[in-house]
Amino acid sequence: MRKHYKLLSWAVGSLLWLSSIPGESAEVKSTPESSQEFLHFGNMGGLLPTLAATDLKDAESPGAKLVYRFCGQCHSVPGPGMHTHEEWNQVFWRMIWRMQVMRAQFKDFHVPTYGESQVMFSYVTGHALQAINTGDVAPDAEGAKEFLKICMQCHRLPDPAQHEARDWREVVVRMKSHMKNMSRTIPGQEETDRIVSFLKARAAKKE
Ligand code: HEC
Ligand code: HEC
Known part of the structure; x- marks a missing residue:
């Protein structure tokens, strides 16, 4: 069920992205062409930490490198330990979806492939917070x-x-x-x- 949810959110996002690629007769959009033109949210008023690439756990792993590259595009990079595995099931795929939505507007915005998303997901859940009540x-x-x-x-x-x-x-x-x-x-x-x-x-x- 969870797997389906992930694949679904990835697929829906991809469709959104594809449907935004203009055909020959498409109207010219007035949205800015470069993602550099919109605001980078920083640590979102204290919602996220301020981490350097080397602060990430297992910083040399492919998962950490992908997270640094993709997840730092809109806000500071989150640490994998700030959420439990269960929470990442929701938050992570919401972020992938957000990237696909953003790609629909900005041509230079980088969206991970499903494979890259899986590597990042394993990384964040592999270093997830273990919580108690x-x-x-x-x-x-x-x-x-x-x-x-x-x-x-x-x-x-x-x-x-x-x-x-x-x-x-x-x-x-x-x-x-x-x-x-x-x-x-x-x-x-x-x-x-x-x-x-x-x-x-x-x-x-x-x-
Ligand atoms: C397209 C821009 C964008 C990208 C790229 C992005 N995020 Fe986010 N992120 C947001 C926005 C907008 C919010 C605040 C609203 C929300 O929580 O959905 C947010 C909030 C968050 C939060 C805090 C909210 C919470 O529920 O904990 C975390 C953690 C997070 N992002 C993780 C990530 C991870 C991990 C990645 C890479 C897989 C990522 N983000 C990539 C836009 C983005
Ligand atoms: C200001 C916000 C904040 C507070 C308060 C906070 N944490 Fe964290 N915690 C984070 C962030 C951000 C991460 C992910 C980045 C990291 O691992 O440094 C994290 C990750 C963790 C992790 C998983 C990573 C690891 O190294 O095991 C543990 C355990 C943890 N916190 C314990 C604590 C304890 C114990 C306290 C109370 C002393 C605490 N946290 C208070 C923000 C906070």
Whole structure:
């Protein structure tokens, strides 16, 4: 069913694109010819992080390179870890569709083939966020309050078991730079330490 959904959104987008290629008697359109002429949305007012090509996980992989090339055309490049696999099922194919719609208007806009889309989809879902529900967190546990307050501001609540204890501080430090770039509440040092302890205590491999 999911596969059909993807193929369908890709096919519908392609049809839109094909139908926009003017025939001989087509009217001259007044839309701008170059996609450079329209606004690049940047990080969309804090909806997305600001990542360099090398900040992407597995940056040298074909999937990361394609994501950097195609997904940076309208806004800053999203990190694969900001959505769960389930969420990417929706968001990713909506973006492919958006590209096809854009290609209908701008001749120089790059649209991935279905094969390239599949490579990108495997990449984002392969590095997707693993989430838990707020109900899975005992609210009285040490650091739980801070974790719930800070770590759900941009994506679903992360599962502490997706990293080893020794890796969590570095991840949290990276998240703090996103909080700055995306204008969200940044925890102070004490709050940060409590969140890191909370995560470490539930990590895949303890220290
Ligand atoms: C044609 C321009 C365009 C391209 C190219 C594009 N996007 Fe988007 N993107 C948008 C627009 C417009 C929005 C805001 C509206 C929306 O969410 O649909 C958005 C929002 C997003 C968001 C935040 C919204 C959410 O639901 O999380 C993510 C994540 C995202 N895009 C990922 C991607 C990925 C991954 C790619 C490459 C496969 C990509 N985008 C390529 C136009 C584009
Ligand atoms: C300001 C928005 C924002 C907040 C708040 C935030 N994150 Fe993230 N998070 C992101 C973005 C953007 C990504 C994808 C890019 C990346 O991986 O750096 C991400 C990805 C992740 C990932 C998957 C990638 C990986 O390295 O495993 C984990 C886990 C994660 N965040 C944990 C957390 C934790 C824990 C907190 C609370 C301390 C937190 N996040 C708070 C924006 C945020």
